[in-house]
Amino acid sequence: MATDDDALEAYENLCTRCGVCCHQKVRFGDVVVITDVPCEFLDTETNLCTVYPDRFAKQPLCSSAATSVTLQSLPADCPYVRNVVGYRAPVRLEDHPEYEDAINSLFPERLARPDTPARARDKARRARYGRGKK
Numbered sequence: 001m002a003t004d005d006d007a008l009e010a011y012e013n014l015c016t017r018c019g020v021c022c023h024q025k026v027r028f029g030d031v032v033v034i035t036d037v038p039c040e041f042l043d044t045e046t047n048l049c050t051v052y053p054d055r056f057a058k059q060p061l062c063s064s065a066a067t068s069v070t071l072q073s074l075p076a077d078c079p080y081v082r083n084v085v086g087y088r089a090p091v092r093l094e095d096h097p098e099y100e101d102a103i104n105s106l107f108p109e110r111l112a113r114p115d116t117p118a119r120a121r122d123k124a125r126r127a128r129y130g131r132g133k134k
Contacts, residue, residue, distance in 0.1 A: 011065070014079040019047030021065075025073045025090060026099070026106060032073055032090035033099045037107045 022042040024035045038044055041051045041059055049055050055062045063071065065080045074081050076089035093103060104110055 015065070016079060017047045018075070018078075019044065020075045021068055021073070021078070022047075022049065022062075024061075024107065026103060028099060028102070032071075033096060033103065034073075034075065034090045034092050035103050035107060035110075036093055037103075037110060 019038070019042055020034060022039045024037040024039070026033050026035060039049075039059055039062065041049050041055065043050050051058045056064075063073070065074070068074045069081055069084060069087070072088050073090055075092070076087075081087045081089065093099060
C-alpha cells in the first residue's frame with residue numbers, strides 16, 4: 001500500500017532539476033518574467049537547493065510546485081505543468097529584453113555580474129561608441 005511519503009516522493013521525482021523554478025520571477029501585468037537571478041540557496045552547478053528541507057522557512061519567496069502551478073511561474077517544459085489545461089507559462093528574460101531595464105532596477109546585482117546580457121550589451125556599446133570605462 002502506498003503511503004503519503006511514497007506519493008510525495010513520486011511527485012517530487014517529476015522534477016527534472018533544471019533549476020528554473022529557483023530563479024526570481026517578476027510579474028508585469030499579466031506577464032510573468034523568469035529572470036536570470038537565482039535564489040541565494042540554489043547551487044547553480046547542480047541545480048539543487050542547498051537548504052531543501054528548510055527552504056520555506058529560509059526563503060519566504062520559495063513556493064511549492066503546486067503553488068507555483070497556481071501562480072503560473074513554472075516554465076512551459078516543466079513536468080508539473082505539462083498536462084495543465086490553460087496553463088500560461090512565464091516568459092524568459094533572455095527572450096524578452098524589453099523587461100531588462102525594469103529587472104535591473106529590481107536586481108541591481110545583475111549589473112555586477114560579468115555574464116549578464118545587460119553587461120555584455122553595455123560593453124559592446126562602449127566599444128562601438130568609445131564612451132565610458134572599458
